[in-house]
Amino acid sequence: MAKIELNNIAHSYNPNDPNPIFALKEMSLSWADGGRYALLGPSGCGKTTMLNIMSGLVTPSHGKVMFDQKDVTRTITEERNIAQVFQFPVIYGTMSVYENLAFPLKCRQTPDDQIDKKVKEVAEILNLHDFLNNRAKGLTADQKQLISLGRGLVREDVAAILMDEPLTVIDPDLKFRLRRKLKEINAKYKTTLIYVTHDQNEAMTFADNIIVMDEGEVVQAGSPKDLFEKPQTTFVGYFIGSPAMNLYECKADNSNQVSLGSNNISVQTNLVSTNTSNLKLGIRSEYITVEQSSGPNTIHADIIEVEDFGNYKLITAQQDLIRIKAKVKREQEVPSEKVFLKFPAEHCCIYADNKLI
């Protein structure tokens, strides 16, 4: 196991082009030993490239990859001690489940008795012990994915297990169980787990730390709570949370107030030094409350739709061009035509040029 650092890493797949396109723009990141991370972002944002740089399948155009302060940028994949699980389960179809799990240890010339002990231990953890002598090819997709994962777990010296959307092919119920299993493994073996996904729920429920990426850049890294409550960019606000953060163009009136159409909204952000015209107010639908009467920070809006999701109601309301989505408790009484919606000042985020002030 190791602390992994990416120092000023950037990568282009056409570096010799006069105008190279960077799949990964220059960034530095550090992954603590034993941590549980999620790399979250839309398809094509550079997540897989970053993973492949760590595993050595891709050599970065710029920067250094360090494992425990040792430069491994040019070290070949087989010498990096990284395990990687791909989106679709990769198994060696001509081998049995036992041989699949033993393969990484055989490649490292581990003695047979140790291989046997470790393979049986990992098979027990992953509930594969009943299939050890079966041909890997005949198993179900999730069992195959467990084999892929198992090949990473049999290696005690593995620096990190990188998972590239590993649960895409798995049923929702099994997804939940596998995620829990991964957490158990992380707790038991203290193995660094890096989990790539474009599904925010997966990221939020799996990781201690989430790194959100967009267009080859890290836009925010932090705990699920940070990402939810204080998105650093409008992209993170929009990408994280369901429904996405409510975002509105606004104007700064004075140091602690913005105007949103004909409404004045007080905020806790100091707007004195703000001199951009591209100002936006963002608020999570979870923090908007339904009020009985008008008051400070309330907007009187027409109700468009009330959707009942079982455990909560989602109100969609509109005032002129301002469309508001508010999540309220199921028991909350909602008027049928017009509603007063309050934007609590402490939960209002102000973005200048799409960045949080």
Added chain:
Amino acid sequence: MPKLYTFLKYFCVILWSCFVIAPFLWAISTSFKDFNSVTGGATYIPWLQFEPTLDGWSVLFKPGSQGGINIIGPYFNSIFVTFTASFISIALGTLAAYALSRYTFKAGFVQNNDITFFFISQRIMPPVVLSIPFFIFLSTIGLLDSLAGLILVYIVLLMPIAVWIMVDFFNRVPKEIDETALIDGCNPFQAFFKVVLPNSIPGMIVAGLFCIIFGWIDFFFAFILTFTNVQLLPVKIVALNSSITPWWSLSAAALVSVAPLIIVAFIVERFLSKGNLTGALK
């Protein structure tokens, strides 16, 4: 409607089977006839319409001094040349195809696809274009009229087939399999031999089958590059022809010559249905 569909399906299968089997039955029947039975109008049923004889077959195994052609030597020559050339072509072609599928080659405007096309272009050219260069080449290195010379030429002819089939096959093998092997601790050679190759056996069998067929049926190069020391089966069979065409011996020779291909097809068919890559990913 389903009944009509089933009827049409079986009708087509039976029609096609007749189309394929009829020439064989015809050849089998002719190989047991004599001159009069062949030239005296169509006859079909042995013992009733014609008296079966082994004359057509015995010619194939009699020495030249007794009026036969003795195909045993050429038969084994053909087997040796075809199988050796096919084996070498598959071995080299698989390595070349793997490299063309997994690594990027670039020399000016020439890229992987152009190199693959260059291989295939060897088969697009009419064989006669290659005959003089091959003749001069073999005579220069002293391999004219030898088994080694023929094997060399057949490798040149068969390897494009192997490369063409295997490039396509490797392109359909997910590269994640190689990458996983590297991550598990293999070097690129081990990844190829331990993981990719065992999964590629179906492709190699298909390529091998094509190589054996094309090698076995070649007459042109066997005819112009050999004289008296070495003879292959197709050349020897043609030697049967004389002023009166011996249809009975030619039929027997045709049946003997297709036998190895039929045996190979039966063996290979099992492997083709048994092994494929579908379970390796997804």
